[in-house]
Amino acid sequence: MAGVGTPRQLDAYPDEIPQRIPVHQQVYEDLRTRILFGELAPGQPVTIQGLVEILGAGMTPVREAIRRLTSEGALEFQGNRRVTVPTPDTACIEELIFARKALEPELARRATKKATPAEINALEEIDTALDVAISLGDVGAYLHLNFEFHSKLYRIADAPILTSIVESLWLRFGPSLRVVCGRMGTQNLPDKHKETLAALRANDGEAAAIAIRDDVVQGMEQVREVLMENAQSGEMIDT
Amino acid sequence: MAGVGTPRQLDAYPDEIPQRIPVHQQVYEDLRTRILFGELAPGQPVTIQGLVEILGAGMTPVREAIRRLTSEGALEFQGNRRVTVPTPDTACIEELIFARKALEPELARRATKKATPAEINALEEIDTALDVAISLGDVGAYLHLNFEFHSKLYRIADAPILTSIVESLWLRFGPSLRVVCGRMGTQNLPDKHKETLAALRANDGEAAAIAIRDDVVQGMEQVREVLMENAQSGEMIDT
DNA sequence: CGAGAAAATTTTTGATCAAGTTTGGGGCAT
DNA sequence: ATGCCCCAAACTTGATCAAAAATTTTCTCG
Secondary structure, three states: OOOOOOOOOOOOOOOOOOOOHHHHHHHHHHHHHHHHHHOOOOEEEHHHHHHHHHOOOOHHHHHHHHHHHOOOOEEEEOOOOOOEEEOOOHHHHHHHHHHHHHHHHHHHHHHHHHHHHHHHHHHHHHHHHHHHHHHHHHHHHHHHHHHHHHHHHHHOOOHHHHHHHOOOOOOOOHHHHHHHHHHHHOOOOOOOOHHHHHHHHHOOOOHHHHHHHHHHHHHHHHHHHHHHHHHHHHHHOOO | OOHHHOOOOOOOOOOOOOOOHHHHHHHHHHHHHHOOOOOOOOOOOHHHHHHHHHOOOOOOHHHHHHHHHOOOOOOOEOOOEEEEEOOOHHHHHHHHHHHHHHHHHHHHHHHHHHHHHHHHHHHHHHHHHHHHHHHHHHHHHHHHHHHHHHHHHHHOOOHHHHHHHHHHHHHHHHHHHHHHHHHOOOOOOOHHHHHHHHHHHHHOOHHHHHHHHHHHHEEEEEEEHHHHHHHHHHHOOOO
């Protein structure tokens, strides 16, 4: 169906800007989003031909997207030719915590120096929407908005290399975040966004760094807890 | 004197079971090595069809390798469909210095806890070969051995995520390292490998962390200097 | 009449797809 | 449980189409 007729335009958006986004890029973004927000569960196998069918794309673009995501740690070679969404173990979580604590406070520091009032307001809007999502128990919206808050902060920091590293870390624990929410709901998910916003407004880089560090630690602690529960119950089924 | 410095030989036996390494993997490793050791200069364009001809591989595997390396920051999209070896600017070097200082000392700390005497001896052997390469002015051997020293240290640390991040940082400044050597030779390239080895032997994680941090800072300072010289002379030609 | 710029043509390169080949693994028989 | 066979999925290639760069041509103006 998707390949029939004029190959000029993909069927989704008929009258958009002629900004030809390549198929491999579209597939990459689609898959990345799905992984980041837990639409693909940890351990789930990802096949090339499966994606070819689902997405209606050719084999080469799908292949490229998978390689890219594998490179970023969002997918994992499972030995022989097989690719899955990785299931992080305790040691991985340890590493993720260390890396996030080492890098994200610096991004907050840099963001503090560069943020304009308009940008801070935009961040606050996201955080307000986030509170709504939490009170409604809307897990999908929570995950999207939480990532958007941090992602926007990184973009303000204007540090492309650090940002790309940190976002690749998000891809590694993203699938686990939905598991966390499934386990403990959205109610018990405290964050330090208010403190971060206050520090940005006060132009206090150190306070922002501390707020983000606390936010990271809190979040990752919960991932660690749920992961260890899963590991215990998983051992009874597996092996 | 490459004989001493190349313990890397993969398969000494031509008709052994070939372990079927996929072409896309081979292309990836080949290209990665070339970038890491400066065989491709910063700014140099990298074309798919060029690689297809040079490497004698199909189009799809080459494409996959390029996507992977782009993802790791070893290559860069240059606007419209074109890919080049990136030329880092001052801001990039700043970020690289920060990230390396934030992550590599921790790898040294972890390596100290895990290193066996045999592993430390292997590291020392590499460092000895490195000294030989320096005294001979063999830039290629120097670059390979220097990377091998650090890479082996990371592997001892047994932290796959941190290691993959740090190695992707190496890919970003690798091309510049050869420029550094071309500018100032191998004589004035001090390192802290002796101090690192001593700390490993003394099982002193903090000392190892400090030694590696100093090594990183020294190395990156030189990259920064050469980069700034190049930026000045480049401005006169450009525009 | 010549020089420079804009337009058209050629050429090079990137993007996508579909077909052929190989391989790992699950299922079935022993 | 073990070993063989078949199939589905991965790997690879080459062809085809589109887009951008390079080159040539042509037109206009001084």
